[in-house]
Amino acid sequence: MERTVTVVPEAGLHARPASKLVQTVNRFDADVSIGRADDGDEGLVRADSMLSVSGLNVGHGESVRVVAEGDEAEAALDAVCDLLSTAVEQNEADGGEAE
Template sequence: MMAERRVTVQTEAGLHARPAALFVQAATKAPMDVSVGRPDADPVNAKSILLVIGLDVRHGEEIVISAEGDGADAALDELVATVTANGA
C-alpha cells in the first residue's frame, strides 16, 4: 500500500539549497522508492537533487511525498521533518 503525506513546506528556502539536500539525503536512506511533487502535477524521484530542485517549491507551498513498502511511514515522517523544521 502506498503511504502518502501532504505537507506545507516551512523552510525559508523552500525545497532549494540546503533543505533540498537534506530532503534528498533522507530520501536516499529509505530502502524504497520515494516520490515528491506538487498536488496538481506528476511526482518526481525524491532521491534526485536535480529533480527535487527542479520542482521549484517555495516556502509555504504544499507538496505530496509518497513511498511504498516496509518502513514507508517512518521514511515519510523523516522527510516531512526535513521540510517543516524551522532550523533548516
Template sequence: MVEKTFTITHEAGLHARPATALVNAVNSFTSDVNLEANGRTVNLKSIMGVMSLGISKGVQVKVSANGSDEEAALEAVERAIKAEELGV
C-alpha cells in the same frame, strides 16, 4: 503506500540546502519515495529532480512512500522538514 501533504512556509521555498537534507533523509531507505508539486512528481532521492520542481513559499507538496520501510521513510521526511523549518 503512505503519503502526507505539507505546505512550504520558508521564505526561500525549497532551496538547495533543505532539498539536500530531504534527499539525505530518505536515501538510506529501500522504499520508493516521491515528491509531488506543481503537477509534477519526482523521485525524492534525486537532488536534481527535487530542484527541478522550483518549489516556492506557499506551495503544497505531497510526499509518498511505497515499500517495506515506507512508514519510517515518511517519518524521516517529516523530521527533516521540521528540522529545516521548511513547512507544516
C-alpha cells in the same frame, strides 16, 4: 502511502533543504516521490535525486505531496514530513539538524 505537507524552510526545496531531503530519503529502504500537491501523479519526481527535487521549484509555504512505497515507507514519510515542516536554517543555527 502518501501525505501532504506545507514546506516551511525559507528557501523552499532549493539548495540546502533539497540536499537534506535527498540525504534523508536515501537512509530508508523505500521509493519516495515528491511533487506539488495539486499536480497529481504526473508531477511526482524521485525524491532521491537532487536535480529532480530542486527542479520542482517549490517555495516556502507551498504544499507538496510525498508518496512512499517499500519496507520503510512509513518511516521515510515521517522523516521527510518532519524535515519539510521544520525551519532547517533555524535548526542549524541552533546547532541541531532537522531530520
